[in-house]
Amino acid sequence: MDLFAPALNRLLDEWLDEDLGRGDLTSAALRGRQGCAYWITKQQGVFCGGELVERIFSRLDPSVQIKLLVADGSRISIGQKLLELEGPAASLAAGERTALNLSMRLSGIATATAALVAELEGTHARLVDTRKTTPGLRLLEKYATRCGGGQNHRLGLDDAAMLKENHLAWCDGVKSALRVVRDSSPWPTRIIVEAETSPQATEAVIAGADGILLDEFSPEELHVLIPRLRQIASESVSRGGGQIIIEASGVETKFLKAYAEAGVDLISTSAPITRSSWLDFSMRFQALGS
Amino acid sequence: MDLFAPALNRLLDEWLDEDLGRGDLTSAALRGRQGCAYWITKQQGVFCGGELVERIFSRLDPSVQIKLLVADGSRISIGQKLLELEGPAASLAAGERTALNLSMRLSGIATATAALVAELEGTHARLVDTRKTTPGLRLLEKYATRCGGGQNHRLGLDDAAMLKENHLAWCDGVKSALRVVRDSSPWPTRIIVEAETSPQATEAVIAGADGILLDEFSPEELHVLIPRLRQIASESVSRGGGQIIIEASGVETKFLKAYAEAGVDLISTSAPITRSSWLDFSMRFQALGS
Amino acid sequence: MDLFAPALNRLLDEWLDEDLGRGDLTSAALRGRQGCAYWITKQQGVFCGGELVERIFSRLDPSVQIKLLVADGSRISIGQKLLELEGPAASLAAGERTALNLSMRLSGIATATAALVAELEGTHARLVDTRKTTPGLRLLEKYATRCGGGQNHRLGLDDAAMLKENHLAWCDGVKSALRVVRDSSPWPTRIIVEAETSPQATEAVIAGADGILLDEFSPEELHVLIPRLRQIASESVSRGGGQIIIEASGVETKFLKAYAEAGVDLISTSAPITRSSWLDFSMRFQALGS
Amino acid sequence: MDLFAPALNRLLDEWLDEDLGRGDLTSAALRGRQGCAYWITKQQGVFCGGELVERIFSRLDPSVQIKLLVADGSRISIGQKLLELEGPAASLAAGERTALNLSMRLSGIATATAALVAELEGTHARLVDTRKTTPGLRLLEKYATRCGGGQNHRLGLDDAAMLKENHLAWCDGVKSALRVVRDSSPWPTRIIVEAETSPQATEAVIAGADGILLDEFSPEELHVLIPRLRQIASESVSRGGGQIIIEASGVETKFLKAYAEAGVDLISTSAPITRSSWLDFSMRFQALGS
């Protein structure tokens, strides 16, 4: 989430317009009044989205004052106050839903991520996300992953290359596919190969893949396979003896630790994004002066 | 979801660009090849998004052929084929993730909605959604609600007016707020008042609200309150003796039926949108000819 | 007109760019100079657009100072000063035409609306606008209607449903059309049926329409028809005995009062938008210090 | 109006979205049905907008067939059929209002322009428009002027330069302003000076203006002034003896001919745009087969 990017402003405007449509019909009742409000959380978890909330209200009405009480990535407990707002009542009402929806969604992801990351504590493995993200929210959901202590996998089809089942089905083998992609890509591009069998994995390492995604292997299989792949990598001339990053996917979240102990570098999972609930926040309004 | 709206095309383009970024790095390996593929579901539920998938691929590459095997709103069972695709391999790969993400998210909502709707079967009450939707996906998530058998609540701040806690806090009472909003709104606008106590509800009905949202009442309280509100409404001169729509919110989903039996017209819940998991689909690739 | 909506900023920018094109060719002659100016009206009427003028100049150049002397919706008389501006001369020149064009157009609508509204004084009927608006100016022209004392009809195809001649021609009767639309629409949606004959009107009321638009009926016909429709509505079980809103259209503006006295709730007319002239304002420039 | 310009497509999309908003609520009742329709005019005048109507419907739904029966710029008489449409009923309904609004507005302008142009028949003078145009419709309203037989004045602040009252107030005289603008503008730029007195006009011709706009002069004054200005122009060394274009503005439309006979080249007026009514068209729907 780069707050500098003009693209973010465009997204926030779009989202505000989505809720405002042709204008808040109740704003006539609020015209001329100042209000203040605060957010509290009804659930514990990890907070995410404070700076976005700030940006949303400032896009809508620069006269709204906002005070963030909790930093992104912080643990929050039931009933905790998250932020305070003050400004024209109509502006507070107009931005409420968009800001809450975004922050509750992202905090839900951060919270779910943190729970999985905690299971990997003490192991070498890191939890990474996937490209299964809500259309339009890719960068923000990946930011929530980081707030939850996870790391991001590639951001899109263009910042790393992954050769998957379909590429293998349509090309003449992993070696040739890898060479074509390497040649046409920017030099810093890492190329990852998804493997469903040990021979596929071995072939990919020899062919010079930077990363291997081992899909739906059992921890037991990995205990055997991973040292062998690292050995091959270190001996491979074509790779300059370089290391290889090994990732497991298709992992049931309850077995995370077993996978980590099998020696993988990364465990990728979409669960915090595709299977988490929103954290429940509430915006409470106060008459000014009370 | 109006497929005619140019605005939908802009959204789909944005979402494709989000994943494509500066271009699929693996497309060089697929250039010149034709492929075919199909989708299957790994979970049972209610399907949603077929026409959108069609539109996504046709925005990307009009030469992609798509055959929908399941209509939106249909029940699907594990392993069922959902649709078939044929076209340039690079186009199939470029659109895969965006199309799957959207359809899996929407089908998850439709499925969760259908489960709740089933509980209301045989009652007068209808399940409606809320404005708690993912930023950017409001219309599509509300379309998924309909595919699951639910009905939509208002679409934004501009197609119905709801006077909530904050309006009551900031205005001089519900009566004056209602009059100001009525005067400044298009005449077909329905005005709904959120009430947290019986006196508030009664006052709102007398003041001429078109709908009352009863938040966090128990079914027992509603059994008493609702007939009284309907009676007041039918006797109210200012309303022309008109009916009133009564909605319950803050309802735990396990008590849906009890609320329905208490006589509400609508039960609003954000649960299918804020607490559902994505349905899990898979896109399988085939070499052409096999 | 919701000044909060980012969408409004985009429109204003577009309109400025339309006049500026590749840049004001005379700005080189004005570079470095400060200027001040004021607006006067050459015609009497109702003013509309002050806040928009303010917004236009602030989009163009935040250093321009503007002082509004007349509130939107106020009556203005010939020669009256409307607002004062001060800032870089090149900015004043660059925004002049766009701001004047918009405000003169909207004030013309407000003025024409006010004239018709005056004729309805003392009656129960309200004047409402239609969807006959200039492409791109829908919301602002409807705002001008309100400034002139009129009320808005629906804002678009999506905030109320109207079943018209074409729907009746293409569907299996008003009853089935009404049911389909009710089922697929958000619950607060009002459904209006356009009727050209008494039987059509009666059928629509029985079928549960929320509003009836009676097109090109004479006042005499309405004197008979309207009480009957209200009676039917109050007796209709399917409507819960609810009231019905009755609207007349196709009304020559000189007979407005006769229609109002026939008992309609609303008279809809596009005349202030399709047949009014712009109010004539002039921007006068002053050398600073003089 | 350049149908090639991608910018036009964006405008049409915007206008469709303005009416469609979140989608036509009645489209559910029309789904799956084909329809046909035609347009007739209820008033005589000059038609304008046929190709735009075609483009609007094709943006919305490429399967809609449209047959234009009348060319832009043609005279039409009451009851004349203007065009025929056939396609999905929901698409015809969704585009109806936007297409009618645009074409009725433009035809109103073309009709009003043609009436004024007729008064100039037999004279040397041409009728030109101004920059008083509806925000967002500049190019289309100017196209309507041409369809009515008028000619366009400059399209914006950037395709010709006009030095007006404010430039004279803020600069050190017309001569220096003219030189600065000439130096900083593309060489084909014509520079026009607005004059309110004879000495101003004379000074501007000597200073090398390409055109003189004589504002609020009487025909009698012009009879004397114009030959003198042309004489000065032909003798002016600095202009290379070049001709000058003389334009009158602030002309009451009933005196058009008198101004033309006073020898002006152009009479500019905003009346067809700021004071004309829309032409009244109607879209009639037919059940297919009837």
Add this chain to the structure above:
Amino acid sequence: MDLFAPALNRLLDEWLDEDLGRGDLTSAALRGRQGCAYWITKQQGVFCGGELVERIFSRLDPSVQIKLLVADGSRISIGQKLLELEGPAASLAAGERTALNLSMRLSGIATATAALVAELEGTHARLVDTRKTTPGLRLLEKYATRCGGGQNHRLGLDDAAMLKENHLAWCDGVKSALRVVRDSSPWPTRIIVEAETSPQATEAVIAGADGILLDEFSPEELHVLIPRLRQIASESVSRGGGQIIIEASGVETKFLKAYAEAGVDLISTSAPITRSSWLDFSMRFQALGS
């Protein structure tokens, strides 16, 4: 380059987004730090783009302070400091490349233009640019031409008309083409005809062209042709004895002076835009306090 135009802001945002993509990966390392920096030039030439640099950084982060040390159009010498920046280190890093790329490109054009303009010193002829400009940078590259002392030719296909080889090939002669374009264009439009032979040029002058572009004539040919064309123009009744602008194109830059002395008004060349190198600037960073 009109800094008022909202369109310019959109371009600058697009360009920033192009480099930022999904966000500067190094910004995490800079978070919370303030920095300052300055620009120096490694080459001598003519500077261009200062106000744009200012605008770029202010779009990105309004808290960045920038002090321009050199005005656009000024000569700069090796090692000269061009501007100073101070603000959040992450913002300085995020805008660096976009700002440098733009200013280095424009300064390269200004420098190359100035060199050619110097060769025309003492002659009547002016150097003008063409429509050969980098897509997206038309206005800024033409601004750079002016900073280098050149004048602009038309800005696009719409602010002057040029009848070229293709128009002559496809129309019924220059006379009819000229009449059609004159009739359909705004009255201030200048029409230029490109001629490759003397008879073509003569015909165009007689037909009333405002300008003649003589392509790939030798200086010797022009010495004879130009006086004849001016004579014909001054005698032409249809032109009102008006002057004609004569432009030479297809001129090798080393022969500029010979063409100027042959009596042309304008020499058009794309060389400063299509054949110049960027000027080389460097942004130097300083720790604050040093």
Add this chain to the structure above:
Amino acid sequence: MDLFAPALNRLLDEWLDEDLGRGDLTSAALRGRQGCAYWITKQQGVFCGGELVERIFSRLDPSVQIKLLVADGSRISIGQKLLELEGPAASLAAGERTALNLSMRLSGIATATAALVAELEGTHARLVDTRKTTPGLRLLEKYATRCGGGQNHRLGLDDAAMLKENHLAWCDGVKSALRVVRDSSPWPTRIIVEAETSPQATEAVIAGADGILLDEFSPEELHVLIPRLRQIASESVSRGGGQIIIEASGVETKFLKAYAEAGVDLISTSAPITRSSWLDFSMRFQALGS
């Protein structure tokens, strides 16, 4: 250059609009005529942009037929025909300049790149580009680099991280900067460190950089330094003994081979983008039938 990306269409539309502005003034003279045309090159080099030209004309007018005679990346010789076009004359004229400008610019880059790449033939080193690209054309100019046989460096600030002079000035050393960036970046991100001295380079390798950019070293210095850096890399435990990519920048193009022989993997240069001339193409029109 990913032809699938909707973002590309938006760019092409913008560029067409930039030239078309309010519409081609000469199109009235071409209306209704069909034409054909072809492109030839007046200079030899490497062609680039054929598919883009195709896309530009199809955006403008889908009825234009285009036949590409030369593939992107092919060598072309003086006078060679590049492509043929047929369609409405007005469409050919409207797209000509935009298409030529783009293709001539890109072919200039491809040609200049190919010349440098040729000098590296027989060496291990590859030529890569930089982020010095024309604003708005980043992806297309990088595509041209590939057409000329070069490889791309990172595409923006977000697909690889480079720690430069400013990061070192503002952070607490390369080690800490590297760790922070590694932690906050997607795992496939490569981190490159720019070094201006041998100790800096050594430190960066030890700290775990994936690539080292050696700026303004002499070939002699590199002969000594590079083997040492590779040795350190292979021994570094923190890197897992992985290889390092070594890049030289600040290289005068005449010494390319010497640098290659000093053992660098990559030589980065902006010269083909910042110092190349456009290749000169011409579009020749033919009357149909001739």
